[in-house]
Amino acid sequence: MKKSLLIFLFFATLLGCSRNSVPDGLPKLVSVTLTLTQDGAPLSGAMVLLTDPSGNRFTIGGITNANGSVELYTHGRYKGAPPGTFKVHVTKTESDPEPPPPPFGTPEYYEYLKVDRPPTKTYSLVEKKYTLAETTPLELDIAGPLTRTLDVGRAIREPL
Numbered sequence: 001m002k003k004s005l006l007i008f009l010f011f012a013t014l015l016g017c018s019r020n021s022v023p024d025g026l027p028k029l030v031s032v033t034l035t036l037t038q039d040g041a042p043l044s045g046a047m048v049l050l051t052d053p054s055g056n057r058f059t060i061g062g063i064t065n066a067n068g069s070v071e072l073y074t075h076g077r078y079k080g081a082p083p084g085t086f087k088v089h090v091t092k093t094e095s096d097p098e099p100p101p102p103p104f105g106t107p108e109y110y111e112y113l114k115v116d117r118p119p120t121k122t123y124s125l126v127e128k129k130y131t132l133a134e135t136t137p138l139e140l141d142i143a144g145p146l147t148r149t150l151d152v153g154r155a156i157r158e159p160l
Contacts, residue, residue: 022074022078026058026074026078026082027082027083028082028083029074029078029079029081030080030081030082030083030142030143030144030145030146031071031079031080031145031146032071032072032080032081032140032142032145032146032147033069033071033072033146033147033148034048034064034069034072034088034147034148034149034150035064035067035068035069035070035147035148035149035150036048036064036068036069036070036090036149036150036151036152037068037149037150037151037152038125038126038151038152038153038154038155039153039154039155040151041068041155042064042066042067042068042069043064043068043090043092043126043152044064044066044067044068045063045064045092046063046064046068046090046091046092046125046126046152047061047062047063047090047091047092048061048062048063048064048070048072048088048089048090049061049088049089049090049091049133050072050081050086050087050088050140051086051087051089051133052084052085052086052087053085053086053087053133054084054085056082056084058074058075058081058082059074059075059076060072060073060074060081060082060086061073061076081142082142083142083143083144084141084142085139085140085141085142086139086140086142087133087136087138087139088136088138088139088140088150089130089131089132089133089136089138090126090130090131090136090138090152091124091126091131092124092125092126093122093123093124093125093160094122094123094125094157095120095121095122095123096120096121096122097120098117098120101113121159122159122160123158123159123160124156124157124158124159124160125155125156125157126152126153126156127153127154127156128158129153130152130153138150138152
C-alpha cells in the first residue's frame with residue numbers, strides 16, 4: 001500500500017511539474033532573447049522590463065547574464081513574451097561596500113553596534129532615459145520568436 005502511494009505521488013508530482021500551461025487570458029508566448037550592451041561591451045546583471053504602452057498589464061522581463069543576454073519571461077514563470085509592441089527599460093545599480101564590522105564578541109564590535117552609520121550610497125549604472133518606460137528610446141515589436149541586441153549608451157555611475 002505504501003509503495004503504491006509513493007509511486008502515485010511521484011508520478012503526480014512529475015506530471016504536475018512538467019506542465020507549462022499558461023493561465024486563461026494570457027496570450028500565446030513567443031521566445032525572446034535580448035543581449036544588452038553598454039559602450040559596446042556586454043551589460044551583465046541588468047534588469048530588463050518590457051512595458052506595453054497600450055496598457056496590457058503583463059509583467060515581462062529578466063536579468064542579464066555575464067554575456068549580457070537574457071531570455072524573457074512573462075509573470076516570472078512563463079518563458080517568452082506575448083506578441084505586441086513594447087517599450088524596453090533597463091536598470092542596473094550598485095552600492096558602495098560597507099566596511100566590515102570588528103570581530104564578533106570584541107568590545108569594538110559592541111561599540112560598532114551602537115553607532116548610527118549613514119546609509120550606503122547607491123548608484124545607477126545606466127543612463128536615466130533608459131530606466132523609465134516614458135523616456136526610453138528602446139522599443140521591440142514582437143510578432144514571433146525574436147533575438148535582438150540593444151545598446152544602452154555610455155557607462156555611467158550617477159548617485160541615486
